[in-house]
Amino acid sequence: xxxxxxxxxxxxxxxxxxxxxxxxxxxxxxVSGRIVYEAKGPIGAxxxxxxAVSGALSWDPGQQAASGRVCVDLTAWDSGEPLRDxxxxxxxxxxxxxxxxxELEGVRPAAAADEIVLEGRLTMHGVTLPLEIPxxxxxxxxxxxxFAGYFETRISxxxxxxxxxxxxxxxxxxxxxxxxxGVPR
Numbered sequence: 001x002x003x004x005x006x007x008x009x010x011x012x013x014x015x016x017x018x019x020x021x022x023x024x025x026x027x028x029x030x031v032s033g034r035i036v037y038e039a040k041g042p043i044g045a046x047x048x049x050x051x052a053v054s055g056a057l058s059w060d061p062g063q064q065a066a067s068g069r070v071c072v073d074l075t076a077w078d079s080g081e082p083l084r085d086x087x088x089x090x091x092x093x094x095x096x097x098x099x100x101x102x103e104l105e106g107v108r109p110a111a112a113a114d115e116i117v118l119e120g121r122l123t124m125h126g127v128t129l130p131l132e133i134p135x136x137x138x139x140x141x142x143x144x145x146x147f148a149g150y151f152e153t154r155i156s157x158x159x160x161x162x163x164x165x166x167x168x169x170x171x172x173x174x175x176x177x178x179x180x181x182g183v184p185r
Contacts, residue, residue, distance in 0.1 A: 027058050027059055027060055028056065028057075028058050028184070028185040029056065029057050029058070029059060029068075029145060029182030029183060029184055029185065030054075030055075030056055030182070030183050030185060031053070031054065031055040031056060031057055031068070031070050031180055031181065031182050031183075032051075032053055032054055032180070032181055032183075033051075033053035033070070033147075033178065033179050033180035033181060034049055034050065034051045034053060034179045035049065035050045035053060035072055035176065035177070035178055035179075036048070036049045036050075036176070036177040036179075037049075037077075037174050037175065037176050037177075038174070038175040038176075039170050039171065039174050039175075040170065040171040040173075041165040041168065041170045041171070042165055042166055042168035043165070043166070046079055046081075046084065047079065048077045048078060048079035048080075048084070048085065048088060049077070049078055049079075050072055050073070050074075050076050050077050050078070051076070052072060052073035052075075052076035053070060053071070053072050053073075053180070054070070054071060055068060055069050055070030055071055055101075055102075056068050056069065056070075056185075057069075057070070057104055057182060059107075059145060059182070061139070064107055064108065064109070064116075065106065065107065066104055066106060066107040066118070067104055067105060067106070068103075068104045069101055069102070069103055069104070070101065070102050070104070070180070071099045071100065071101040071102075072099060072100045072101075073098065073099055074089065074092045074094045074097065074098055074099055074100055074124075075089055075094045075098060077089070087163040088163070090163070091155070091160050091161065091162070091163050092124075092125060092160065093125065093160075096126075097124070097125050097126055100122060100123065100124035100125075101122070101123050101124075102118075102120055102121070102122050102123075102131065102133075103120045103121045103122075103123070104118055104119075104120045105119050105120045105121065106118075106119045106120070107119065107137075110134050114136060115134060115135060115136055116134070116135065116136075116137050117132050117133065117134045117135075118132065118133040118134075118135070118147070118149065119131075119132055124158050125158040125159055125160050126159065127157070127158045127159050129157060129158075131151065131153075132151070133149040133150070133151050133178055134149055134150065134151070135147055135148050135149025135150060135178065136148050136149075143184040144181060144182060144183055144184070145180075145181065145182035146179075146180070146181055146182075147178065147179070147180040147181075147182075148177070148178070148179050148180075149177070149178045150175070150176065150177050150178070151176050151178070152173060152174065152175055152176065153173075153174055153176060154172045154173055154174070155170070155172050155174060156172050
């Protein structure tokens, strides 16, 4: 191939790449969110929330494919009760394990037509376990993604000691709600 043809071909490829770069980049998102937990103690249930959620993901709606990493600052729980939050940080041993991170490995349709299941691995307290989070994913006209999901986990699965209240341990099972927003990069 002559040098002139090569340069013209190279130029066309460069133009195509530049033309489609915004479309390709539209699949990358910065993630923020909120995590809410509910645990049960000897005198009833209590909740806490954490808005120190950040990460990034890629999403290909045509292929129903996703990947990424989202982390939560475990020092930032707020239950409205400072002593309870102190016990929560102690349970997580935040001086050693300051964050929990979810590695998103894929997504699949759920049983309900308007729901999906996020598939991945959660690392918390030095333990990594597979995790599926069923929920709803909505993409707004401006390209933002919104996810609302729910899962249950056990404190003991993560090698943590259950906190005590008035001499009675908090139940092992914890309910977790996940709310996330993905903003196109």
